[in-house]
Amino acid sequence: MRFIPIYCFILLISSQALAQKLTLNVGNQLDYCVAQLKKELPQQTDYTKEPRRIPAGQKSWNTVSVTDWTSGFWPGTLWYSYEYTKDPALKAKAEGFTKSLATVLDKPVLDHDLGFQFYCSYGNGYRLTQNPAYKKTLLRAADSLATLFNPNVGTILSWPRPVPNMEWPQHNTIMDNMINLELLFWASKNGGSKKLYDIAVSHAMTTMKNHFRPDWTSYHVVVYDRKTGRKIKGVTHQGYSDESMWARGQAWAIYGFTMSYRESGKKEFLETAQKTADVFIKNLPADHIPYWDFNAPGVDSPGVDSPDIPNAPRDASAAAVVSSALLELSTLTKDKSLQTKYRAEAEAMLTSLSSASYQSHDVNNAFLLHSTGHKPNNSEIDVSINYADYYYIEALLRLKRLQEGKRL
Template sequence: MKPAQGTSAAATPSFRVEEQLAYCAAQARKTVAQTADYTKLPRRISAGKNQWEYVDREDWTSGFWPGTLWYLYQQQPTGFWKEKAEGFTQNLAPVLDHQTVDHDLGFMFYSSYGNGYRLTKDPAYKQVLLRAADSLATLFNPRVGTILSWPRMVKQMGWPHNTIMDNMINLELLFWASKNGGRKELYDMAVSHARVTSQHHFRPDGTSYHVAVYDDKTGQFLKGVTHQGYADNSMWARGQAWAIYGFTMCYRESREPEFLDRARKSADVFIRRLPEDQVPYWDFDAPDIPQAPRDASAAAIVASALLELSTLVPDQSAAQGYRRQAEKMLATLSSAQYQARNQSPAFLLHSTGHKPNGTEIDASLNYADYYYLEALLRLQKLQQGKPL
C-alpha cells in the first residue's frame, strides 16, 4: 500500500528515538532468524512480498546489512549482535581478491569493516580497510580528477570517463585511510574528486545530475546525464541525497569551505521542494506526481546527513533548521505509513531503487534501513549532548 497523499508532518505523532531503535532491533532479529548463511545478504523486499531477496558479496549493497548489525551492536553491545556483525562482515573480504571493477568499495567496506573497526579496533579490520582504499584508488583518473564509477559504461554508453553522484559516499573510505596509515595521496584524491564534482555535477539552482561524463584524456567535462532519474535535467531524489550526505562528510574531513557551501545548497533545494509529508517522490520532477512512487531511502539518507550538517554550520539558526527538518523526516519515516512493522522484517517501506529500469519500485531496501538506523543513532547522540 502506498503512503497517503498530503499527510502533514505536523500531524505525525511525535516519536521517541529509543522506541524506534528498539523497533529496528526487533525487526533485525527477525532477519537474523531467517538468515543463517553469512554468504547471503538481504537486499530487498519487493512490493507486496514479505521475505528478503538475497545477494552475494559482490553486490554493491553487500555492506549495508553487516553495517546495520554493527549499528545495533553500538546501541546494544551484546555478544549476539557482535557475532552476527562479524560473520557477515568477514564474508566480504574476498571481494578484494580480484581487480576492482567499479567504485562501490566504499559502500561495501566502510559500512561494514569501517563500523566494525570503529567499534572494536580489530587490527585485521584496519588492514582490510586500507586494502580496500588502495583498490578504490586504482579507478582515480588524475587527468579528470575523479574516480571512474562504471568501467562497463565506457563502451556500453560511450562515456569515456563517468562519475556518478553516488561515488561521493565512497570518498569517506579514502579520507579514513589517509589518516589511519594509508597514503597521503588518498586524501588528495578524495578532495580532488569532491572539488571536480562540485564544479561540474550541479546546475545553477543547486540540483544535480546523476552522471557527469568527462573526456578521459583531457579531463574536459562533456555532459551531465541521468541513469536512474527521470530525465537529464530532473532532480533524482537519491542522487541529490548522496550529494547532501557526501559533501557534508567531505567538509567534516577536509574543512574546505567550498564543500560546506555545496552541502547547504544541495540540502536547501531538496528541502524546499519536499512534499508535505517530507518524504520525496523518487524524482522531484516525475510527471505523474502525486501518484509517483516515493523514496524513503532518500529521506533516510538526507535525515542522517542533515543531523551531521546541523553540527557543522556556524549559523545556529540554520543549524537548528537542519536538525528540525531531519526530525520531521524521521517522524514520518517512523509512522505506520512507512515502517514495515508486521508486514515484513525490514525497517522501512516505500523506497525506489531504479525506476527507469523497472526494478525495486515501492520496495524495502537494505540501504534505506541502514541510513534510517544511522540517523536515529545520530539523533540520540545529539539529544544526549554527545558528539557524532
C-alpha cells in the first residue's frame, strides 16, 4: 500500500476545502477580464508600444517598446480574450499589436526572451487563425533563439551582455528561459529543424541537473564556464538572496518543466515539475498567493530588525503562472492523489486571485493588483503587470476547458 506523507494529506485536504468553500464562477471572471480590457483599449492606439505596468495611482497602462521582454503578453492577452468572446474588435486589436513585434527579428538577438515575445503573441494568433504569415514569423523567431545555444554548456545563453554578478563573458542561464523552450518545441513540429527539439531537451536536461537544490527549490541563475560547461555558481538576480526561493523563478520552473514533459514525454521532466510544485505549494501562505520571495526575512528571522514577512509584497504574477501550470500538471500526472491535489490548489489560487483582494476593478484597468517585478532593484513593487494578467486569463480558460470535460 502506498502512503501519503501526513503534511501532504493535510495540505491536500485544506486545498480541497478552500476550493469547495469558495466556488469560482469562471465565466464571470472571464467576463470581468474582457470588461477591464475594453476599458483600456481606447487608451492604446499606438501599436508600436506595448502596455507593461500600471503603477499605484494610475488607471491606464504604461507602455514599453516592442523590444521589451514583456512585449508579447499584451497581444497574447488580447488573443485569449478573442478566443473567449469571438469579438472581431478584440481580434483586430490583437492583430495590430502582434504585427508590430515583427521588427524585433530585424536586429541581433538581445536575449532569450523571444519565446515570451513571439509564442505568446504570434503563437496564440496562429493557433486561433492559422494565418500562414504568423507561422513564418514563429519559425524565424525560433531560429533566432537557437543562435544563443551553447553546445559546450547545453543551454541557451540568457543574457548575451554584461549583467551584474554573471561573470561575463561566461555563460549564464536563468530559470525564466524554460518558458521560451515552448517556441522551439513548437517550431520543431511545424516545419522547423529537428535540431530545435534537441536544443530544447538539452536545455531542460541541463537546467534540471544544475538549477535545483536538494529540496527542489531553484536558483534563479546558474553561471557556467562557456568553454567547458562547468557549473561555476548558482545566484539570484531578482530574488532575496542566492539561496532563497524567488517566487516567480520557482513558478517558471513549474510551468517550464510541465510544458517540457508535455512536449517530450520525458519522465524526468514530469518528476521535476511535481517536485518543484510540491515545495512551492507547501510553503504558501494561507491565501495561496506567495510573497515575492519565500525566504524574505520574517518575524522569526534572527538579527532582523525590520522583517518583510508577513508584510512583504505579494506576487500575484507568480500565483497566476503556477495556477495555469498546475491545471496542466493535474492532467499529465498518472497519480490520482496528485491530480486532485494540483487541480484543487490551482482552483484555490484562482479563487484568491479572483477575490476583491487581488482583482483591480475600479482601481485601474488591469485584471490583477499586487504583483512584484524586481524588488532588489526597487522596480515594479506592488503594481499591476502584464504577465500576471496574461497567465491569469490563460489559467481561467484552461479551467473552463477542464470544467467542460475538454482536453487542454
